[in-house]
């Protein structure tokens with residue numbers, strides 16, 4: 381008998397992280413700085429102390445305390461995960477029952493719908509406004525009228541690069557009955573966080589990651605921040621040794637260097653501003669660039685009907701950016717990376 385996969389696995393569309401070895405990678409929104417350049421010693425000292433024969437601390441106490449201190453939170457409100465990806469899946473699978481409705485907005489991070497699907501939830505997708513902004517009032521109304529159990533979205537948004545202000549997020553959370561999961565993966569590039577509201581709002585979970593401004597995507601570490609009831613449920617539902625000991629030790633050491641992380645973050649913001657200004661200038665000359673969105677992240681989002689062609693031509697030059705339908709998403713890189721991207725981009729535009 382030939383083994384047959386179930387229906388959902390047969391129909392799944394795996395996440396495509398983009399493959400290939402390109403010298404200039406501006407496609408994954410990672411930090412362009414390698415933190416080991418400055419903290420190599422600190423990290424290797426921390427990793428040396430790891431007892432490789434022992435299971436990691438299931439509560440990830442040390443790194444959770446370092447994370448909480450970094451953002452001025454109580455460690456009792458923070459749960460560590462194997463990347464925020466694990467936490468997205470864990471929250472959707474444990475706080476919702478099979479067949480429950482979760483709302484996603486589009487365009488947004490594709491993993492929300494992916495994990496919703498894997499966990500056999502009903503994923504209701506609500507398109508954003510024409511300008512790709514979110515109408516918080518409409519979203520709240522939709523949630524309250526459709527027996528929705530949770531809504532999940534990124535703020536600022538990947539891929540649109542746009543942000544919703546703190547007051548509007550708070551208004552949303554206060555006006556719906558369901559769980560609200562706000563993924564603040566890029567919030568350190570902006571400053572409209574609702575992290576401090578998790579104690580007061582008992583239906584709010586804020587997700588954070590060490591993969592973006594902190595430059596530790598390789599370690600796979602994220603946190604869910606929420607009030608006591610949600611946090612203790614989450615800790616009870618997670619797999620016991622979800623964050624490995626090397627990650628716990630290395631990240632705890634890095635998180636204690638807040639000024640350095642803040643410095644890198646500021647540099648990334650600066651890089652994005654330069655990139656945004658340069659591409660906006662190109663848009664005045666080359667009408668094929670229809671719009672450059674007002675980014676509050678470490679990447680820019682461009683609307684162009686030639687997105688696919690531009691992306692393919694950039695790949696031929698060894699530069700990878702993300703193409704999504706009629707949009708391009710370009711991560712801010714080092715000064716050198718940005719300038720190589722810009723000169724090739726300009727050349728391609730002039731040939732189109």
Ligand SMILES: *Cc1c(COP(=O)(O)O)cnc(C)c1O
Nearest residue numbers: 463464465489534538589591602
């Ligand atoms: C990159 C990103 C993450 C980070 O996920 P990790 O699993 O922590 O690396 C989460 N959410 C969004 C919207 C992202 O773009």
